[in-house]
Amino acid sequence: MDIGDKVRVEMKDNVFEGVLMPSSGNIVVKLSSGYNVGLDKKEIKNVKVLEKHKEKISKSLKLETSKGKKNITILHTGGTIASKVDYETGAVIARYTPEEIVTQFPELNELANINSRLISNMFSEDMRFSNYNTLAKEIEKEIKNGTDGIVITHGTDTLHYTSAALSFILEGLNIPVILVGAQRSSDRGSSDAAMNLICAVEFILKTEFAEVGVCMHKVSSDDICWLLPGLKCRKLHSSRRDAFRPVNAKQYAEINYNTKIVQIIDNSFRPREKRELKLKLFKEVKVGILKSKPNMFVDELKIYSKYDGLILEGTGLGHMPIDQHAENKEIFNELKKLAKKIPVVMTTQTLFGRVNMNVYSNGKVLKDIGILGDQLDLSAETAYIKLAWLLSNHPEHARIMMHENLRGELNNRIMNDFI
Incomplete structure (x- = not known):
């Protein structure tokens, strides 16, 4: 018995005929009136398939062409x-x-x-x-x-x-x-x-x-x-x-x-x-996206040691939790290791605006250990695609080219009416 089959359901006190509908618990049947009825499995005496569901296949339609059109x-x-x-x-x-x-x-x-x-x-x-x-x-x-x-x-x-x-x-x-x-x-x-x-x-x-x-x-x-x-x-x-x-x-x-x-x-x-x-096609490179948040753990970063690149969704102007707590300091140490091994690029969770790692000490320290992304106005998704594409086509120059405007993805200025 499959979804879409026409069925006859015999209950203790009634009989229903209709189409078997998707359901997670009781049996649901669409009646000829268009209404659905839910039937308690415990009350069902017998279910008989009257007609198997046949998928309707449409015939291909030929599209007309004209020399005068593009x-x-x-x-x-x-x-x-x-x-x-x-x-x-x-x-x-x-x-x-x-x-x-x-x-x-x-x-x-x-x-x-x-x-x-x-x-x-x-x-x-x-x-x-x-x-x-x-x-x-x-x-x-x-x-x-x-x-x-x-x-x-x-x-x-x-x-x-x-x-x-x-x-x-x-x-x-x-x-x-x-x-x-x-x-x-x-x-x-x-x-x-x-x-x-x-x-x-x-x-x-x-x-x-x-x-x-x-x-x-x-x-x-x-x-x-x-x-x-x-x-x-x-x-x-x-x-x-x-x-x-x-x-x-x-x-x-x-x-x-x-x-x-x-x-x-x-x-x-x-x-x-x-x-x-x-x-310029993609290769099967491994790039991750990690969102910064309160109460992060260093284990969240360690899995990326086997990746080819990492996008960080930082808070505000491009920050991560790297101070004031022992776990945060471990995060900083792991970021430092990762940045030496693979390109790690900062973006901002705010979506609008650009990363600026020169305003607060947190950002400056991250920039000093090799985190990329300062002044970029890329969304995390575009940054992810760009880094994966660079690692596929220009792996030796990916860190430098991440900051180059290759296809119009970067703005020199962000106007107020962009948001």
Whole structure:
């Protein structure tokens, strides 16, 4: 007996027929009326499967092309944007084919010739560096085939890690690569999937942008999307449709979904020019992220002695507990050992603002023992990706290059309107 099977449940005093639903305790059956009924297992006399659940497989739909339109590639990696609710079982499942996603939003095919391919079908928390490499190679294929722009559908939870990773891998990128996600599955009335996809394509068609960016809702209503720097954004809410925000940066542009007007806010992005794309892929390096907190123990640091690099999420301007207590002093000694062995980079838990290790004695001491990161305005996630990429491609110069602005990830000045 499996979820989705049509069953007949005989109770002591009644009989119920319906679809077996997911449950952690009692048996739950969805009746033909649409209501669910919970049945105490102790009261059940017999359960009979009337019909096994058959998964519905949609036929592939051919997308039309026109010589007068630009060519846009949509690469699917999975996540909520590629999921839908199975209303027979009530579960959210990753079941949309690329063709289904595109043909569900006919506006896309009116805007451009859409080539849609499935690269993977996974939740974003399952991503690894090898997945970034695979995605980059598929992007390279599409560029060689002459696409005018690429949209990547992606789960939102680690989307900003992927946008940062692709920003570093794709050296010499000469077309736009835009990541989009959704906070609500594509078949729900409140889904943000269609608007995010359409706004991403509108932006590609109407600008000279040639970087990696992220296109998501600016506000919770269906009015405006914004185009965020792939290296300077982050998911800041677990469920709201406007969960993504720029960090220590302005949005590049805003796209009005209703009027289709694209307004450039910050034109510091790289424009389309003739450049040779080179892939600088990740190796399977081990980089950790450790959050500073009260009552830390030195054992929390010792595990990183076998790592290739470490990102610290320090408090305030970039601090760790290294004084006033014997355990704190052990933490300092372990940090000193680690900094001699591997690159250890400080970031700040505040997200906004930059690390400044020259203000308080704590920061100065950490800087003196070789902790990197002073004056950097990177989020911990971007710092993590950057260090892993440097260790993969420039291991001998990683400490120096961590402080170099390679892809626009660092700001000389942080304006007040960045927060």
